[in-house]
Amino acid sequence: MALTKGTMTEHVGLEITELGDDFLKGTLPVDHRTQQHMGIIHGGASVVLAETLGSVAANLCTPPGFHIVGLDINANHVRPGRPPLVTGTARPVHIGRTTVVVEINIVDSEGKLVCVSRLTAAILKDNVAKGEA
Secondary structure (H helix, E strand, O other), X not given: OHHHOOOHHHHHOOEEEEEOOOOEEEXXXXXXXXXXXXXXXOHHHHHHHHHHHHHXXXXXXXXXXXXXXXXXXXXXXXXXXXXXXXXXXXXXXXXXXXXXXXXXXXXXXXXXXXXXXXXXXXXXXXXXXXXXX
């Protein structure tokens, strides 16, 4: 995907794999790029997956002429994510006029929950980001 060329998502091997009516899915390998010393996924790598999927999902919920910027992300790590990969599913839980809230559930290869995350993003007019009030 051209949008991720030269970014962290490309570096860590994150791939968006499926887009549905109310969800977005992606995978992240658990390997030398994303694991911690015990051979399980690094918590920060889980958050990279969650924030990427949540941000893309939030942008897809935003009307033309607007974009999102992240305000807050949290993550609860409930089980170790083991090789070969983890899969995240992002679903919006609130689409408002000024904010979008997306829940991201990350599971291991057996479908067991690894991480629950929630991203809150602000919706901004495109000209606001360019410093034009």
